[in-house]
Amino acid sequence: MSMAEALRDAMRIAMQTDPTVFLLGEDIGVTGGFGGGFTVTLGLSDEFGHERVIDTPISEGAIVGAAVGAAMAGARPVAEMQYGDFVFCAMDQVVNQAAKMHYMSNGQVCVPLVLRLPVGASQRGAQHGQCTESFFTHTPGLKVVCPATPYDAKGMLLAAIRDDNPVIFLEHKLLYGGKGSRKESASVLFGTDVPTDDYEIPLGTVAVRREGTDVTIVANMLMVHRALSAAELLSEQGIEAEVIDVRSLVPLDIKTIEQSVQKTSRLLIVEEDHLTGGWGAEVSALTAERALHYLDAPILRVAAPDTPLPCAASLERVFVPSVERIVSTASSLFAP
Amino acid sequence: MSMAEALRDAMRIAMQTDPTVFLLGEDIGVTGGFGGGFTVTLGLSDEFGHERVIDTPISEGAIVGAAVGAAMAGARPVAEMQYGDFVFCAMDQVVNQAAKMHYMSNGQVCVPLVLRLPVGASQRGAQHGQCTESFFTHTPGLKVVCPATPYDAKGMLLAAIRDDNPVIFLEHKLLYGGKGSRKESASVLFGTDVPTDDYEIPLGTVAVRREGTDVTIVANMLMVHRALSAAELLSEQGIEAEVIDVRSLVPLDIKTIEQSVQKTSRLLIVEEDHLTGGWGAEVSALTAERALHYLDAPILRVAAPDTPLPCAASLERVFVPSVERIVSTASSLFAP
């Protein structure tokens, strides 16, 4: 299964097993349409009807607002922004409403919604490719997850839909692996077996994708794949990297990262989000607080620069962290 | 002059010296009204007319959007959100428009706007007191400043209005020092002489508020004052703290912080924003990258917890970092 298919499968199972689950977003259920911007919901309106796969007006604020209201009234909405960048049109509903209502009610209402955000640069320019993690990790009350494989995508989406909290669910466009005319040209190809049955991956866990002894590389989404490629190249240099996929940013399993750093004494964080104030800054700060004395080298971050996302492929390549940048930055941790 | 008066003075001078400067916001110019939520613009509509002190509908998105459009058409708008929390209603215009247009135009247009945001807890609950710095420090293209004194407030607002970039201008409610029925009950009182003439404080500078040799405390807005109080108490314990007021978060003068840390070997960051992903995480990460080997102790942060802001005074006291928390956390850096 591709990640797009895995996500679809998760939604299908969630809807089959719980009649209160429904989907809302733009172009997600139109007959003869796309199944959202990236084919993820294709066919679901045929299966579950337009009452449960709701094509909304272009009204991001109302999409999230309606999800908040539906969640507080006993449903489990899965809302989609066509591109993650449009969430800024709905930010009040995310930050001031969804995230806070459980607390503001003193625990008397829950807001079990999922907000799916396709993120990542894909040659569409500054308003169609931002990685927006850290706006949400900074907002108490939101869970924030970001799978890097189809297997995780399915299990985490099922867990997210069944979680009683608002969950921001980030999906990287180049990992969808969609088919046909809507496939992203720079897609990462990988095969993972995705079981067809109903399984959940508990939110709040990281996954150690590669074990190593010399440097800990923490990355998410597309960057996990680049970090793994980098690790192979580093290995040729005699550096064995441990690659940790932070598929859940909130809650964050900082313990596993800390333990890894205790072992490797070196930490490199890789993210596609902008450097300043990205989630990597928090991982660095937590490490500087908890594991400072284990470190043999500065904590470094490889991130997108503090510029808006440029469109041209040649510029995007400069912007998005590359395998080469990861390799050279990791190597620099071993400079005498 | 109180900070409210200092800000008003800055706007008055800016409007007198440049006919393209105008103000827009809710309740800012109504005759017989409040002068905004905190009296800052009181009287300016009498002086400059309702064409230059524009009372808008409750339309935060359009307030910022209109400011973006006006700025691109040769004016210098100063927009106000009545409370900083409402900026989430305008987040698309801030993040996707104001911040990016100069870059997206390849430098061909400028967006010289100021967005004034009253922030800080003041017993109004979760939707009326958030410190929102790090949403903006994470957005490339925005300058982000946050004065802690009336003198700085005036000089920085004048510099911000005359800057050719979008500037997010944070004002802490408890520092306004307003008078009469609209005064905040928990206001910090301090006297600073504010010259009546036209002066600017360059954006991008920090201010060392107290020199010390043992620990560097970096703080902003209300927390500068608490850090200074804490420093006095620490001094009684024999710990001399250097207190740095990061009145400008973007650009950030990390060099001065780094130099201080090289001297003190200890860093404590104090902010009213939530811990996870606050601007303090970035300062910590930068230090862990640039000055790790100078540190004798972990980098610690005193911040608001990762909870929404509660309303009751008794809870707010738990939420907002106190002098006591600063003192005890700073002391802990010297634990054997």
Next chain:
Amino acid sequence: MTIQETISTEWRLAAFRQMSLIRRYEEHLYLLFLQGLVPGTLHQCQGQEAVAVGICSTLRRDDLIYSTHRPVGHLIAKGASLKAITAEIWGKATGCVGGKGGQMHLADFSVGAMVSNAIVGANIPIATGSAMAFKLQGLDRVAVSFFGDGASNIGAFHEGLNLAAVQNAPVIFVCENNLYAASTRISSTTRITDIADRAQAYGMPGHSIDGMDVEAVYRSALEAVERARQGRGPTLLEYKTYRYRGHSRGDPCGYRGNDEHQSWIDRDPIERLRTRLVADLGVAVDRLATIEQECQREIEAAVEFALASPEPTAASCFEHVFA
């Protein structure tokens, strides 16, 4: 109150009681505020009681209301615990949301009063979403969104009403047009006079109604609620009303005139109902006075309860971030 087509004296007496309770509660708080005894902020609804009571009298307990920064009237009319909301205003552990909310964030989930919202207009799409969930679940419950004239200019109004209309959601949009958004007169923030006219932009029925007449409110609400309950979609109801006191604590109302103020007090909804009950329907003046005294006692007991209640624990600051 029970739902009925012809308005009975009994209904009117109940409405009188609720409006009196709201008015007296708000005035009592105002007096305490003047003495410096009320913590936090304060947004009061004196003058607007008929809207809250007329609307809520048509609702079932399991219908949901979403209120605003000015929530007291709506909450009382929906049957919320007076003690719990009072304790909340005083930031006590016994408050309806444990002191976390404060005056702008009142709730009583046992009667369908959701946490009131202090982001202007935000409850409009939220109420729409609740209504969509009712429809999805095949329930005949309705949701009500209360908001002001000022709120009708924010994007959430537009998106929420349009979505509700296309979804045929069982929601009622109640716009209390008290002519001002804080200090700003409606005429300077929109060129139209009747907010109800905006309903056309969504293909939704919209009505502009006298908000100082509780019976008119009741009749219009009954129609809208039945319509929603029967699956015939949302309605925008605009009520012309007036807030007698300032926008929030310490607002001397320098932006509006005494004549205007007086002209609305002359149409006071409680006095109008009193006249109707006494002059037209022969209810004894004393009976109404007794009701008012009962209200006053309930209010005093609530304030006593609040003052005597404990502060929330420090630990509770950290509770309920996640479910």
Next chain:
Amino acid sequence: MTIQETISTEWRLAAFRQMSLIRRYEEHLYLLFLQGLVPGTLHQCQGQEAVAVGICSTLRRDDLIYSTHRPVGHLIAKGASLKAITAEIWGKATGCVGGKGGQMHLADFSVGAMVSNAIVGANIPIATGSAMAFKLQGLDRVAVSFFGDGASNIGAFHEGLNLAAVQNAPVIFVCENNLYAASTRISSTTRITDIADRAQAYGMPGHSIDGMDVEAVYRSALEAVERARQGRGPTLLEYKTYRYRGHSRGDPCGYRGNDEHQSWIDRDPIERLRTRLVADLGVAVDRLATIEQECQREIEAAVEFALASPEPTAASCFEHVFA
């Protein structure tokens, strides 16, 4: 084109040239796209040329236009450099914004074409703000915001139009109603038929006009532009039109029928104008063919320029974050 009340043959020939340039440019790109030669995304405007040309023909060079994700028509009609926009689509250093923008973000500041915006509706308050700045500075320039039917459902539409109305800002809101927002038909996202009717909600004039008739577009635009220039405020103009091709690259349009498609092609704005010129006004068929050939040559030169242009330098990624 010069502004004039009676439409001359000369004006029509100029309009024919511009519409042909747009159509042929878009079709040329489409063919290159089919061959896999166009990088990035692609949103095309075949069928909608009359709106772009009719509107822009009433504007001065110093008037500003704010376009959308589908910008080519607007940009060409405003006189933007074809070479620079083509190079931008190919992500070249010579692109109108140095390769930073791409197909959705075209501009030509020398002719008042601001960076086109890919956040639906975002340019509505922005154009309003530019108009407010013109008013403040005592200038008689106007701003135009282009957007689609889908954009009329977003909050920014509501807030922007209302603000423009109360501010009496010299701005013209041009809604190109092509019946679809991406794959979603307008009838499933709003209950009204004419977006122009929403103007009433702001006390603003609104007109619904045939967008396949460039002369009708011109006349309606002229009135709105003059109105704005004279300080009499904004207008909402809705043009019924149709996009012949898919929403974006690789959209097979499975959500709409061939009959509908054909019925709009039958009203093609370019063919209508050709007929008018040839049959009614006696212009030689050849003259039009020559114009079209000239357009074609201009297009080919632009593509050649783009292909031959250098890539942006890596360093330019870091330039122009701050002024």
